Structure formats: structure tokens, C-alpha cells
Amino acid sequence: MKILVTGGAGFIGGNFVYHLLRGHPEDVVVCADKLTYAGDQDTLAEAFRSPQFVFYRADIAKKRDMEIVFGRERPDAVVNFAAESHVDRSVRSPSVFLRTNVLGVQVLLGACLKYNVPRFHQISTDEVYGDLPLEGGGAFSENSPLRPSSPYAASKAAADLLALSYRRTYGLNVTVSRCSNNYGRFQFPEKLIPLAIARTLAGKPVPVYGTGKNVRDWIAAEDHCAAIDLILRKGKSGSVYNVGARAEKSNLELLEAVFAALGGGKIEFVKDRAGHDLRYAVDPSKIESELGWRAKITFAEGIRKTAAWYLSKRNWLENIENGTYKESALRRFPANVPVRLVPGQGGQGEVT
Ligand SMILES: NC(=O)c1ccc[n+]([C@@H]2O[C@H](COP(=O)([O-])OP(=O)(O)OC[C@H]3O[C@@H](n4cnc5c(N)ncnc54)[C@H](O)[C@@H]3O)[C@@H](O)[C@H]2O)c1
Incomplete structure (x- = not known):
């Protein structure tokens, strides 16, 4: 297969590019990324060494950009990671979230129809469901109502519905995955785990919103990538799959694990985020029973490995x-x- 990975210079998209290159040597991976502040060439440094890999600096919300990429590459499938992904930024400036996360998805879907790309997978988030009370248990299923709290989550919910409508209206083979909070290599230090590592390495306290009791459900990005791969190849058209590792942790518990891996660290409580969701938890039973996927990396092991990666990549x-x-x-x-990129030439580009 030739797979177009949009947003592949970002955190999870970068992990997915490597997942494909290692796990599917028969596939060609085309990455299209606008390289916003969140995209990093170095994340893809190893990928550029592979003859299986091609990169385009391109904007998913620009029809012309996508027509060039789709027209030249004629992919067999699209996996869309490209998004504005930081909740705090969406609170401050929502419009770019609507542009990329909603209009960008519409441009991609339109290009799929125009260039006869039969398969589209949308990477979504558990944040589309809103939050759960701190006490009382329970977890979101694929049938839970969409109640996004932030402009980020609302833009992702809109994109999910738009993508699914292309199946009903145009017969496109569309799937959506809604994953819990990811951790792993290549994540920028604006997000909690790498922020905690960066601040601790600099001898500074880690800022924690409110009381630190908010709960998130954590999964290693590698486990998420394996789930996406399976959905891409075996998922049922029109289906939504929740992806999670049943690893709920309060922010304080999470930081305790990070500090244990680093040999210490301190926190500093700061004013809570507007509309801060209390607790997320997703039920991954559907992907487990339908596709046989299971998260393999335990929270303790994953956090240790992640901390070690950041320590080795200062x-x-x-x-x-x-x-x-x-x-x-x-x-x-x-x-x-x-x-x-020509290997060994320090980032010089070669037009193919
Ligand atoms: N990080 C998480 O914990 C998490 C959890 C669940 C779902 N998700 C979803 O996974 C996807 C990837 O998240 P991430 O954390 O890797 O994000 P990220 O911010 O690290 O990366 C986003 C990538 O998209 C690119 N991009 C942004 N706008 C673009 C545009 N208009 N055209 C082309 N490329 C563009 C950026 O340059 C960057 O490389 C997002 O759709 C996000 O909603 C993330």
C-alpha cells in the first residue's frame, strides 16, 4: 500500500511513520506536514534514510496543496494526524483549530473522492466525549454522546462527524479512532510529560493546574500506532474505535511516576485551565473484541522508557x-x- 500520513512530523504521526517503515517494508509512506510550530524535521531524520519514505511540506487545509500531493502520489489510503492539538492554545485562539481540524479534514475527504482514494482514517481523541466525574467510575464507549469542552475537542468532534458523513453520502471507506492521552518519544515540551522532564532537568518545578487531581487515561504512543495500523487494514467501514490502555492516573500520580524515573522533581500548583476536564476514561472493549488489539506496554514500563528516551535526547x-x-x-x-533528504548531508534536500 501507499499510505499518505498527514501530520507525520508531529508526535504521534512521527511514531506512526516509524511503525509503518519497520512493520511494513512493502508499504510506501508519503508524509504531508505543514511544519507548524508542532512539526519537527528531526523527528523524521531516520525516516529520510528510507527509500520507502517521501515528504511534502503541505497544508491539509489548502486544496491546491492536497491536489498536488494526491495527484502526484495517488495514495491507497490516508491516515490523518494533522491537527492543532494543544487545548490551551485552542482556548486562546480557536480559529486556527477550526481551519486545520475541520476544514482541513473536509479538504482531505474531497481529495479522496477526486483522486479515487478508497480509504480514509481519521485520528480523533477521547476529548470529544467531554469529561466524567472524578468519583464514580465508568468509561466512555463509542456510543457515548459527544460533549466536547474545549474548542480543540469541539473541532475534533466536528471532524469525526464530517468524516463519517462521507461514508454515508459518498460511500468512502472511513474509520475513526478516539484515543486517550498518549506519551512517548517526540512529544513537545508544551505537553505535561515532556514538560515535566524538561523542567526537572533544568532544576525547575513543574506547573500543575488546580489541585492536580484531574485524571487522564494514559497509553504509550506505540500501542496507539499498532491500533491505528490494525484499524486501517481490518477496521469496519463507518466504524468508530476507542483506543485506550485502562491506565487512569491523576496528574499527581503521573508526575510521581515521572519523578521516580528521573530520580526526583518538584511541582508548583498554578491557576486552573478554563473549562478543565475532570476525568477521562475510554473503554477499548470494541477494538479488543472486534480486531483482537491489546495495549502491550504497561504504564510503569512506558514512563520509564519515555524518560530514558528524553534523557538520551537532551x-x-x-x-x-x-x-x-x-x-x-x-x-x-x-x-x-x-x-x-540525502543521507549524511546534514539536511540538504533533493528534489525527486
Ligand atoms: N497527543 C495526544 O495525547 C493525543 C491523544 C488522542 C488523539 N490525538 C490526536 O492525534 C493527532 C496527532 O496529535 P499529536 O499530539 O501528534 O499532535 P502534534 O501537535 O504533535 O502534531 C501535529 C502535526 O500536524 C502538523 N500540522 C498542523 N497543522 C497542519 C496543517 N494545516 N497541514 C498539515 N500539517 C499540519 C504539525 O506540523 C505537526 O507535525 C491529532 O489529530 C490529535 O488530535 C492526540
Whole structure:
């Protein structure tokens, strides 16, 4: 298969690119990413060494960009990770969330129809369901009502519904996965786990919203990627699949695990986020029983591995923190041109 991965220079998309390159040497992976502040060329450094991999700097919300990518590459399937993904940013400036997360998905779906791409998978989030009370248990199923709390979550819910409508209206083979909070390599330090690691390494306290009792359901990005791969190949058209590892932790418990992996650390309570969701929990029974997927990485093991990765990649973290990553060659490369970086030449692009 030739798979178009949009948003592949980001955290989970980058992990998915490597999942495909390692697990499916028969596939070709085309990555299209706008390289917003959240995209990093270094995340894909190893991928550029593979003849299976091609990169386009392209915007999913620009029809012209997508027509060039789809027209040249004629993918067999699209997996859409491209999104504005940070809740705090959506509270401050929602409009870019609607542009990328909703209109961008409409452009991708339109391109699928125009270029006869038979398969579209939308990466969504458990945040579309809103939150649960802190006490009382329970978890969201695929049939739970959509009650997003933030502009980010609302934009993702809109995209899910739009994508599913293309199945009913146009017969496109569409699936949606709604995953819980991910952790792992390549995540930017604006998100809690890498932020905690970066601040602790710098000898600074980690800011914690409110009381720190808010609960999130955590999953290793590698487990999420395995689930997406399975849904892409075996998922039922028109289906939504929840993906989670049944690892609910309060923010304080999470930080305790991170500090244990780092050998120490301290917190600082800060004013709560507007509309802050109390608790998330997803029930992954459907993907487990229908597709045989299971999360394999335990929370303790995953956090240890993640902390070890950041400790071994202090340069990567520093380049993100001081903004050096924004000077990468790929950002200066013209948009909409397929790029393969010549191995060993420090980021020089070669037009193929
Ligand atoms: N991080 C999580 O815990 C989590 C959990 C569940 C679902 N998700 C979903 O997974 C997907 C990926 O999340 P992430 O955490 O990897 O995000 P991220 O912010 O790390 O990466 C997003 C990527 O999309 C790219 N992008 C943004 N706007 C674009 C545009 N208009 N055109 C092309 N590329 C664009 C960015 O450059 C970046 O490379 C998102 O759709 C998000 O909603 C994330």
C-alpha cells in the first residue's frame, strides 16, 4: 500500500511513520506536514534514510496543496494526524483549530473522492466525549454522546462527524479512532510529560493546574500506532474505535511516576485551565473484541522508557525549547515538492 500520513512530523504521526517503515517494508509512506510550530524535521531524520519514505511540506487545509500531493502520489489510503492539538492554545485562539481540524479534514475527504482514494482514517481523541466525574467510575464507549469542552475537542468532534458523513453520502471507506492521552518519544515540551522532564532537568518545578487531581487515561504512543495500523487494514467501514490502555492516573500520580524515573522533581500548583476536564476514561472493549488489539506496554514500563528516551535526547529537547528546530532545512524548502533528504548531508534536500 501507499499510505499518505498527514501530520507525520508531529508526535504521534512521527511514531506512526516509524511503525509503518519497520512493520511494513512493502508499504510506501508519503508524509504531508505543514511544519507548524508542532512539526519537527528531526523527528523524521531516520525516516529520510528510507527509500520507502517521501515528504511534502503541505497544508491539509489548502486544496491546491492536497491536489498536488494526491495527484502526484495517488495514495491507497490516508491516515490523518494533522491537527492543532494543544487545548490551551485552542482556548486562546480557536480559529486556527477550526481551519486545520475541520476544514482541513473536509479538504482531505474531497481529495479522496477526486483522486479515487478508497480509504480514509481519521485520528480523533477521547476529548470529544467531554469529561466524567472524578468519583464514580465508568468509561466512555463509542456510543457515548459527544460533549466536547474545549474548542480543540469541539473541532475534533466536528471532524469525526464530517468524516463519517462521507461514508454515508459518498460511500468512502472511513474509520475513526478516539484515543486517550498518549506519551512517548517526540512529544513537545508544551505537553505535561515532556514538560515535566524538561523542567526537572533544568532544576525547575513543574506547573500543575488546580489541585492536580484531574485524571487522564494514559497509553504509550506505540500501542496507539499498532491500533491505528490494525484499524486501517481490518477496521469496519463507518466504524468508530476507542483506543485506550485502562491506565487512569491523576496528574499527581503521573508526575510521581515521572519523578521516580528521573530520580526526583518538584511541582508548583498554578491557576486552573478554563473549562478543565475532570476525568477521562475510554473503554477499548470494541477494538479488543472486534480486531483482537491489546495495549502491550504497561504504564510503569512506558514512563520509564519515555524518560530514558528524553534523557538520551537532551539535544532534541533543547532544540525545541530554544526554537533552533525552526531553522531546519525542510522549513526553507519550497512547499509541495517531494523531498528525500540525502543521507549524511546534514539536511540538504533533493528534489525527486
Ligand atoms: N497527543 C495526544 O495525547 C493525543 C491523544 C488522542 C488523539 N490525538 C490526536 O492525534 C493527532 C496527532 O496529535 P499529536 O499530539 O501528534 O499532535 P502534534 O501537535 O504533535 O502534531 C501535529 C502535526 O500536524 C502538523 N500540522 C498542523 N497543522 C497542519 C496543517 N494545516 N497541514 C498539515 N500539517 C499540519 C504539525 O506540523 C505537526 O507535525 C491529532 O489529530 C490529535 O488530535 C492526540
